[in-house]
Amino acid sequence: MRLAGDSEVSTLETPIGPATGRPPFLSQLHEWVTTVDHKKLGSMYVVCGIIYMIIAGLEASMMRWQLAWPGQTVLTPEEFNRLFTMHGTTMVFFVGMPILLGSANIMIPLMIGARDLAFPRLNAFGFWLFLFGSILLYFSYFGGQGLYGMGSAPDVGWFAYAPLTERTYSRGHSTDYWILGIFVAGIGSTATGINFIATILGMRCRGMTLMKMPLFVWIMLVDAILIVIALPPLAAAQIMLLFDRLLGAHFFDAQAGGSALLWQNLFWFFGHPEVYILILPAFAYVTEIIPVFSRKVIFGYPLMVAATVAIGFISLGVWVHHMFSVGLSPLINAIFMASTMLVGVPTGIKMFNWTATMIGGKIRFDTPMLFSIGFLCQFLMGGLTGIFLATVPFDWQVSDSYFVVGHFHYVLFGGLIFGILAATFYWYPKVTGRMMSETLGKWQFWLLIIGFNMTFGAMHVSGLLGMPRRIYTYQTERGWDLWNLLTSIGVIFQIAAFTLFAINLLHSAFKGRRAGDDPWDAWTLEWSTTSPPPAHNFDEDPVVYSRRPLWDLKHPEDPDWKYE
């Protein structure tokens, strides 16, 4: 790697080295528990998110073991139901959400030149609500009295369709744990979303007008607005479900005139913005990474802003495409088919802007850039199958099949997780002060590319061959054997890749090369302070004149503000 950070080593080594002696464990723990510092809270979010990613990944691996051959008996049907429910719920609420909130937590104040978020204590509150909420959900493995009095986790799927969740069909408390765990975490996320918006709108440093903000901050602003608008409806729907289950209300009870369809509408009114809440941060990461590693300014900044806002708006009006197969009127289906396809326009604009940024650039294929390119390719695949699925007749064919599973894993794994990995490699030096290993990173990238495409590419085929999702086993004569085996073999590659990632994370934290303040020769404000940044972020309040303040400082002869 071509880094120029070596000269900084001497200035950094003395003050933060372990030579000063680490404080005892208890006082360290006390420091983390009582902190209101956005960087520490953000790091805790990300670490918790990664731990849950490992847990949910192991749940998925067990399911793939069960499905590798027809007629396996590794898991019972009940265990399988719990696993896919917990896998989906965990990945969405306890992996995607905390990592996006954590990264925004760390980066937003640094990028806009602020000392902290607008409400530091509320920020801590949001984090602890997320953590305790997730623990409450996982406590259901011990506390959720199932039908036979055994501990049981929720087993109703991550979107918990009524009437399966009504107390007639879901006995015991497992579904209540699903409701309450996510409800608690959701309150925390909403509070943090409010915090982000207030910070971005009110605490930017001098000179940073809205159109000079880094695109990361813009995208996170739209993301936070979506969080504030979309999460409370879920809380409301969950409360109705809770009243059904605990107090005997009839919201989703068809026998008393209630409607199971209402739950679908309410859930997906939250659920579809939620998937944009999850994917927008990945857009934010690659939008920062691709220009730096192409040595070119992002192509079409104003259009990127407009496209982000457009995605935010449109995402609030597409939820019915999850319900094409329930038998709504053709008119409604047609309207939502059109609005869904409309999302492709701003997303397409973004794809073109990213590629146009790369064209003609001096591209460096460091690990963050590799993962960003992986993101582009795989997210494109997921986006295209999304357009297929938006077409009502096609959706009727493959709804609830493995094709859908393949599609949304291409978007959320190939998109979001690859974005997260790119961001981890990119910002790890800033947060810890040390570089991650490039060699391990590249090994991880290629293993993951192979494993990911093998697993989820094959799912498209088994889906088209008619394999429904959420079945715990299948017969051999259905012709799905090969594709399921391929899917499961891909998981082995993925496990290897994530093992390397874990080793890399831990090893680099202690033995990684010192990063220096600005290892990637980047342009946004977070690289102008030390790595890791001091508690107050900046000794002096920064002043910015253009979208790339560090470029201006590095190239006073040809500054950016002359062009903007």
Place this chain on the structure above:
Amino acid sequence: MSTAPMTAYPTPPEALPQDGMSNGKFGIGLMIVSEITFFGTLIAAYVFYIGRDINPPYPQDVLEVSIAPFKVLFNSVFLLISSVWIWLAVRAMRKGRMGAFIFWWALTVVCGAEFLVGTGMEWYDMIVNDGVWIGTNLFGSGFYTVVGFHAFHVTMGLIVLTLILILALLGHVTPRNVEKIDLVSWYWHFVDGIWIVVFSVVYIFGNQAIT
């Protein structure tokens, strides 16, 4: 930095364009937005179920829109007018007149308390005399959820208002705190505003639409 010729920079940008709104106002404003989407969902469900009930009693058998003391219109008047009192209280505080502030603030608390008492009496009447509870039928489920969550928000607001009143009587609230007090009044206005929607949907619109 040393190499950067100072003359190359444009004139330093002066004050931020967004200095007008404080963090607290953003925070409370956005909290109200999220509350509106929360209530919007509950109310949407209520509207969706109007006229779909298959078990009596129906709303028009139970709900009584009357101005008589402690009936719903009477209570609503008290709640809505409390918005005016709290506005006067904040205005008095801005002018530094703490006596007037305490008077208007106390009046707000009294009006809010009246609303809660009235709601409680209405519920008692419905549960004991009409036999409608949350599990009775769809109307019961919707009514107690929507009106109940509104009453819950009024209760929360009332607790905060009362605490501020006590602190003010003890002399801990000074005109320097006016910004925070103003934010509390924003929340109270929201609680009142959402009641107009809840009342219209539950007592007027939902009361007639049923056969």
Place this chain on the structure above:
Amino acid sequence: MTEPTHTKNIREIELPQPTASPMVTAFGFTLMVAGIVTNWIVAIVGCVIMFVGIVKWFGQSNPESKEMPAVPAPKPTPIVPRVDGVAHLISDSGHRARLPLAIHPYSAGIVGGLLGGVVMALVAVGWSLAMHGSLWYTVNLLAGCMLSDFAEQTTEQLYAFQTAGIIVGVMIQLVMSVSVGLLYGVVMPLLPRLHLLFAAILIPLMWSGLTWASISVINPALSEHINWLWFVISQISFGIVTGWWIIRSEKVSTMQNWHYLERMGIDSPGVRKMGEAE
């Protein structure tokens, strides 16, 4: 940074004090909620804990937010221009140039596509003459894209001259050649290197693969009678001719870096003339 106006003594920077109250409040709230599914005593305990947390929190932020001075930390290294190691994008039009600076003219793509289409047709018809002794065989097969009844015709019928076949076949060849040629012209300057390899080999192979996957749906007539080797050779002949024609054309500069007034053709004395400079 370099602006002296906002320089502060580090001791004057105030940060909120660490506090456990948010965590205590969150824990109490979670316990309170967990009481619903466990035991009401849990809820009561949660309520008490939450109350303690809220009181502490209130004390933290009232009447004034509890702050502490910032701890001095190592200074960040000054930001200096860095030329070592990292390649920078430097072109005559500055670091903000819109790339590519010059592209092949669209006309080159159209003409190249037409030429390639003619050569490809000659190769294909030549094969048909040599192997089947018929001038019309390949044309009829191509026309099977749109004339579905050709799929039911016998080989002898396909050998014969058919008016519909020749019209449709020529039209398809014309439209496809021009469109693909145009695409070639747009995409080729975007590639970093090996333009001719891309145009002559890679794209024809990819196109053939795509055709192989979808031909039974698109053109049943061709799918029955196709000779894949010859099909690929025809495609490559198109690629070679079109690619060669486009590469030898002279590039024209894009107007992306021009001032928008200049792009609109408005005479504006103050504006730097990018178009005339070249």
